[in-house]
Amino acid sequence: VAKTSLTSPPWPEVKLPDPVEEAKYHAEVVRKVNGLISAGEYGRLFAVVHFASKQWKITNEDLIMMDNVLEAECGDRIRMEKVLLVGADDFTLIGRPLLGKDLVRVEATVIEKTESWPKVNVRFWRRHNFQRKKIIANPQTVLRINTIEIYPCLS
């Protein structure tokens, strides 16, 4: 049969590696990473956390400012549960979409609850005698990330 432009798909031919060998390779990688975590041979950990409807990339001793009110007093310790990604220098743990609560622990303390600088909102329509001025000061909360810990319970 003659070869036309539609005989073969437009993407190059793909061959996946052998599933048995792949499973062995995956198990080896998991064992190594578990060993590294239990031995504690990672340096600084960073995490991607979903908090206040935003995603933040955080490490230890980080300051975070949110543009809303948190129902916690100043000095309260908070545990952030929606962790999407945790990584160190040699390995990363990617959650699909979240990582388990028994795997990562991110702790933070509420430091400050203030208002933002007074932002000026002006709407003006020329030649129509229309001018509105509004000054907005959003409440803000400042958190400090104390620790990020991982526990060796991969499978």
Add this chain to the structure above:
Amino acid sequence: MVVLSAARWLRSRLSDRFWRVQDVLKYARHFRGRKNRCYRLAVRSVRRAFVRSTKARKEKKRFLRALWITRIEAASLEHGLKYPAFISNLLKSQVELNRKVLADLAIYEPKTFKSLAALAQRRRQEGFLAALGDGKEPEGIFSRIVHQHY
């Protein structure tokens, strides 16, 4: 005798005109030319500046998203993937990182970004095989959907 209105020579005149003028001029002090000194010119410039800043607050979000997309595109091209392929395959593998965090990872965590690109590439290949075969062949490993219960 009862006096209902004040006498004609008693007028009510502004006493704090200086401060009202300064309220406007304080926002114009860093402008260029006479509009940082003269009230009549400053009023117009300050009003335009405020209106532009309110509109810019909405456009900043669009601008930043376009910037993140450009950066992610550049980083994924370094690893041999185009931006639409990268993002769509990441989402299909249930990794829900947004563009802001992906751009930060591409800048500060190159190894993590490389592993994400490899994940997207592998998911893409499994997608090609699934599209071609479409039979009772085994699904790829990375295409499996994870069901999580909290």
